[in-house]
Amino acid sequence: TQLLEQSPQFLSIQEGENLTVYCNSSSVFSSLQWYRQEPGEGPVLLVTVVTGGEVKKLKRLTFQFGDARKDSSLHITAAQTGDTGLYLCAGDNSGAGSYQLTFGKGTKLSVIP
Amino acid sequence: GAGVSQSPSNKVTEKGKDVELRCDPISGHTALYWYRQSLGQGLEFLIYFQGNSAPDKSGLPSDRFSAERTGGSVSTLTIQRTQQEDSAVYLCASSPVLAEGVYGYTFGSGTRLTVV
Numbered sequence: 001t002q003l004l005e006q007s008p009q010f011l012s013i014q015e016g017e018n019l020t021v022y023c024n025s026s027s028v029f030s031s032l033q034w035y036r037q038e039p040g041e042g043p044v045l046l047v048t049v050v051t052g053g054e055v056k057k058l059k060r061l062t063f064q065f066g067d068a069r070k071d072s073s074l075h076i077t078a079a080q081t082g083d084t085g086l087y088l089c090a091g092d093n094s095g096a097g098s099y100q101l102t103f104g105k106g107t108k109l110s111v112i113p
Numbered sequence: 114g115a116g117v118s119q120s121p122s123n124k125v126t127e128k129g130k131d132v133e134l135r136c137d138p139i140s141g142h143t144a145l146y147w148y149r150q151s152l153g154q155g156l157e158f159l160i161y162f163q164g165n166s167a168p169d170k171s172g173l174p175s176d177r178f179s180a181e182r183t184g185g186s187v188s189t190l191t192i193q194r195t196q197q198e199d200s201a202v203y204l205c206a207s208s209p210v211l212a213e214g215v216y217g218y219t220f221g222s223g224t225r226l227t228v229v
Contacts, residue, residue, distance in 0.1 A: 033217055033218075040222065041222050041223075042117070042204050042206070042220025042221050042222050042223055043156075043204075043218075043220050044220070045217035045218065045219070048216075048217055088155070088156070090156075099144070099161060099163065099169070100146060100158045100161050100169065100172070101146075101158075101218065102158075103148075103155050103156035104155060105153070105154065105155035106155060
């Protein structure tokens with residue numbers, strides 16, 4: 001079983017601060033996806049990173065895939081209250097013939113005004 | 114439809130009863146997944162359908178759980194003789210055909226199942 005460890009589990013910050021969320025594994029993934037989930041809703045895809053070392057930016061969010069494709073990070077600049085939610089990373093095991101994503105347990109982010 | 118539709122949104126059932134959860138995926142998406150989300154446990158894979166291929170049932174926790182997908186579209190997840198540990202949010206997701214790798218999922222809003 002390939003596991004994804006996310007840290008921190010919980011994060012509470014003031015509006016305007018920066019933060020980084022980590023997603024780590026001992027396994028190599030074909031790609032890695034980040035989702036955000038709000039209460040009562042399903043997760044919503046934010047980004048997919050595919051190439052080792054890849055960096056993608058989505059407005060104030062910066063996603064990085066580790067060179068060895070085992071880990072990823074999500075950095076948020078100048079957090080806003082609208083960033084509040086559960087952030088999930090998910091690994092694609094298709095390179096090993098498995099077509100379901102493996103999800104981390106998530107980081108619950110609270111941005112306080 | 115425009116998104117993945119799940120019904121019911123909430124279900125309260127008595128221990129020992131059977132329940133059926135429905136998922137209507139995005140039209141044209143050939144891959145359909147069921148996951149379970151429990152408090153503090155993350156998303157647990159249950160079952161995956163891809164086109165006309167045999168489903169991957171490797172995540173089903175017991176033989177009380179089963180799922181089918183009719184006509185390559187709507188899917189139903191059935192839990193027989195429900196137990197309190199079955200209480201969770203059941204999420205359905207769909208994605209385009211898997212040619213290379215895994216495309217991003219589009220999730221429904223889930224069915225919150227409570228077994229009392």
